[in-house]
Amino acid sequence: MTHALTVDAATMQRRRKFNYAPYLLLGPTVLLLVAFIAYPIATVFYYSLQHYNVTEPWYNGFAGLGNFTQLLFRDSKFWSSLQFTAEWVVGEVSLQLILGLALALVVNETFRGRGLARAIVFAPWAISGVLTTEIWLLIYNPVTGLGKLERLLGLGNGNLAPLATTHGAFLSALVAELWRGIPFFAILLLADLQSVPQELYEAARVDRANVFHRFRYVTLSHLKDAIVLSTLLRAVWEFNNVDLLYTLTGGGPADSTTTLPLYIAQEATISHNFGYGAALTVAAFVILLAFSGLYLRLTRFGQER
Template sequence: MAIAVARRERRGRRRTVSRSRTPYLLIAPSVLLMVGFLVYPIASVFYYSLRNYNLTRPWGNGFAGLENFRRLLFEDPLFWQSLGFTAQWVVVEIVLQLVLGLALALLVNETFVGRAVARALVFSPWAVSGVLTTSIWMLLYNPTTGVFRYLADAGIGEHGTSVLADTGTVFPAVVLAELWRGVPFFAILLLADLQSIPRDLYEAASVDGASRLRRFFHITLPHLRDAIVLSTLLRAVWEFNNVDLLYTLTAGGPANHTTTLPLYVASKAINAKDFGYGSALTTVAFVILLFCSILYLRLSKFGGDRA
């Protein structure tokens, strides 16, 4: 330490540069934890995906080559079905969350009486867990305790409506529940960015006679562009991986209508204990996620000059 300080002293302004071991010692716990519990597990997922590995059938374990992947691609209709639902789930959720989140951010960015309270209230579902969201929405959707029962009592709709058991209504039902919890994320993030737009821009535009709509499209939206790209990407990855809500609310049902790929993986791991096949599914999901993310970043950068 003393030597390091002396050396820094000698170099004058560049004293933040240190050849000592200090930075490595400080960063070591983070690196060790991440190597041990992130990097190594990922490597083992790739390795397991090439093996038969089932906790309930240990006698069949061994090297399998690409057999897991062959089964997955050609013999598993549930894989394709879950992949399709995952895409539908992510796209619908992200588009709705972004639109509503942006609208909400614009609203609470205005000056009005009770703004602080309004913000606290509309942002509050952000901290709620997936399982708790399920508890709440299960009460709301249940045919005997839910809103539809009270609406039916009031003469709107009919008794015994179970939106979660009907393949026609289950999708909008889970989308709504997740929106409740997901919109605040976008609203908080976009609000922070909205505040950094200089007021002068809007005033200059007003003086030039630009309508509120035009100010939105020519000032607000271009300014928020980077924040929108980043937040949609992070949130899309997160929604892709989001298992808690669907696992507890529908368990992928009815008839696997709401099974996403990670939910399929989780049920293979937790219920079937089929680690080999689950790892192959994981590998495929990981590759798809990475590919889509890179594609999205490329495409959004591609349009970068418009702003």
């Protein structure tokens, strides 16, 4: 019986008989992924070449590159959404990284009640985008939030409504998303901080490296790969994250907080313009792919410095 449990390569080589077990075990998972991820992705490319609008079925049919020429040359919302996407992703990821690293360093220290402190500060990780919107809306809303606070403290007329202005809406969304985004970096970087060999700090101290140098050359260089990978994952994630913006600002005011994926979601759920939405999706794919490749190359991921 034991021969069935093969772990070392030598035994593998000896056994000629084809082993079906792993394929049977993986079958259902692979089938699901092919049917509901791989196949749908392939069909996006097909739909992107079609006029396909549920509300205007009489125009449906092959569009050639029509959707793409419209997107590139006649759709200013596409370009403005791209610009906001860049601002959103860069702003969110860099702030989340800095604050998340700070938080990880703090809760990596030994102190009484550390477990509870970690549980509290990591908790927003589990909160959804929509719920985050609900929570922060009570703060941004003039009736229930900062406006009310302003009125109660006698600081103003209570009309403080951060979501009403372009600048305010961006900042409001930025802060709300930070609230639930910081824990992601803190959790990931904490795991890596715990694996920094203590001897390195000792050695640095013997070499009379000051605290800045210890942080720069021991902590940061040890965290480099984790930081590169987590920022990439997070950038892709924030790029795709539409729940919060969809519900908090709705992309407004005047489309000023519409990211490309939010634009796609609106085309799908509100306009039901599936063909054009698919073309936007292809554009998003190309951008993500190019960004990921470029990012990994520029940061020389996995290479020793």
